Amino acid sequence: MHNHRHPIHCIVPPHMLKEIATNGTQAQRVIAIDTLKATARMRGQRIALADFAAATFRVEAVGGKDRIVYDAKNGSTLPGTVVRKEDDPPSVDVAVNEAFDGSGVTYDLYKNIYNRNSIDGTGMRLDSTVHYRVGYDNAFWDGQQMAYGDGDENLPVGERLFNRFTIAIDVIGHELTHGVTQFEAKLVYSYQPGALNESMSDVFGSLVKQYQKGQTADQADWIIGEGLFTSNVNGVGIRSMKAPGTAYNDPVLGKDPQPAHMKDYVNTVSDNGGVHINSGITNRAFYIAATEIGGFAWEKAGQIWYVALRDKLTSSSNFQQCANLTHQTAGELFGANSLEQQAVKKGWAEVGLTVDGGTTPPPPPGDGCLGSLLKLIGAAPSKTG
């Protein structure tokens, strides 16, 4: 199938092919990558796929939920050794099972509630690596997979501050949502777009936890990373969506630096422009909207944020645009001046952002040129709205 000459060869320049290879549907990506490889061979070049599409080869799957958990055995090489696959029985290693189960619940939330088949929407396999490095008090999404450290397991018990990072299911939902954002709004990971990227991960990370526990908005604790701190730390978790800035206050770690309102917005170059700091503002807007609407937060507030992330936000969106676009989405989903739309407006107002509901924002950039090209080659754009 891939050997016939496809029109994409003739009309699409390499930079756009790379765009398609990264952001297109699975079928589009296969064509684009084949073309890039063929083009590179013709020029006698070796092509570096790692930056834009290695994930396409390594973690593609067709069908339903498909997970693999790897063990880095305290090294820094990803992904490491396979320790549990989709149909395998539970491991004796609790971190392996937590990564497996947590990514499963995250898959279920996106599939059952938002009708999204995995991170990329087309059944991408969910790969997790546990026991990453030594004394690694962190988890991250590397563009292709999740990686989890064991906290500070290398220190004496009395000095440990962090437990293993798989212990909190919202951390797992947070990391996987970075993957969803990568395939949808592609929010740049710095300053306000970066803080929105972080906030989306906290929102859906928290929703994964609430979904698993069957909690309504007023039953949920809205804490991110509950259980990550050892008993040596004075804190309930890493962040509070309900009351940003109050999650911890500790002699060694200092105080939770998150602002809860635009008037306290933190201007900094550190942390990629404060992406984990200013996300407190937009986290709280979501919390207020969800609580105003009531019931299960994933049903309505989550749906509004999900559709905005999938169809409205762009790589450079800022807080004000996010406020406008979630407000607009609420109107489209639930009706103008509906309770839901008013709740979204109130959420933003309480963090210092007045939604501009009077105008229709222009269509997001990026869909125009690429979208028409994809139509030309007979493939549907990835964003179908």
Next chain:
Amino acid sequence: MDVKRIKFERTGGFAGMRIAADFELDDLPEEQAEQLCELLDDVDFDELPENLMKANQVPDGFTYTITVESEEGQHTVTTSDISAPAKMQPLLELLYQIARQRARKK
């Protein structure tokens, strides 16, 4: 390399907590100072490029900035979890441990 002073900073990460240390080599216990010098030699610190980052930021990854002052001058390297060469990992781990120990003492 005759190391005199080291500055270390780790930012970002899931928790977004900054940790930093600024110390003279002489401030460290002898064994730790020797270990640190060996690790700096192992990676040929002076020869490392100043920018050891990848173009794309990894969500929730750490960013590390290390400055080493010696008789010969000073050299700063910025790197991240996934762009740091494997041989650099023990150095990053030790510097973080030192920073933690010093934060605790304050």
